[in-house]
Amino acid sequence: MAGMRIVLATVIVLAGCGGLTREQRAANTATARKMAPGTVMTDAQLATLDQDNVLICETERGTGSHIPHRVCRTLRKATEQANNAQTSVSMSGGSGYDATVSAVRADGH
Numbered sequence: 001m002a003g004m005r006i007v008l009a010t011v012i013v014l015a016g017c018g019g020l021t022r023e024q025r026a027a028n029t030a031t032a033r034k035m036a037p038g039t040v041m042t043d044a045q046l047a048t049l050d051q052d053n054v055l056i057c058e059t060e061r062g063t064g065s066h067i068p069h070r071v072c073r074t075l076r077k078a079t080e081q082a083n084n085a086q087t088s089v090s091m092s093g094g095s096g097y098d099a100t101v102s103a104v105r106a107d108g109h
Helices: 002-015 022-033 073-093 099-108
Strands: 053-059 067-075
Touching: 022 099, 067 073
Parallel strands: none
Antiparallel strands: 053 067
């Protein structure tokens, strides 16, 4: 357990250093890979990793399906998709629909 605290403390300290070099990101990624599967990391910790060489795997259910499936994306792609989803929700007034499509439906077209 003490080893895990040291690993997390190293990642957190490096997160506060601003821009990291490619070598630092690679070292942080190597450290993170040694963590137990299912370990939860903060956004600050994830920001210190190599965005293109870290896979984030989640169990998702497709629209209209009750069957879960595992989806893995690079950290960069997962971050982009989360940002796009947040932008879509905020642009539509929180309804979760694209603002343009909602307006067309409201006009009956």
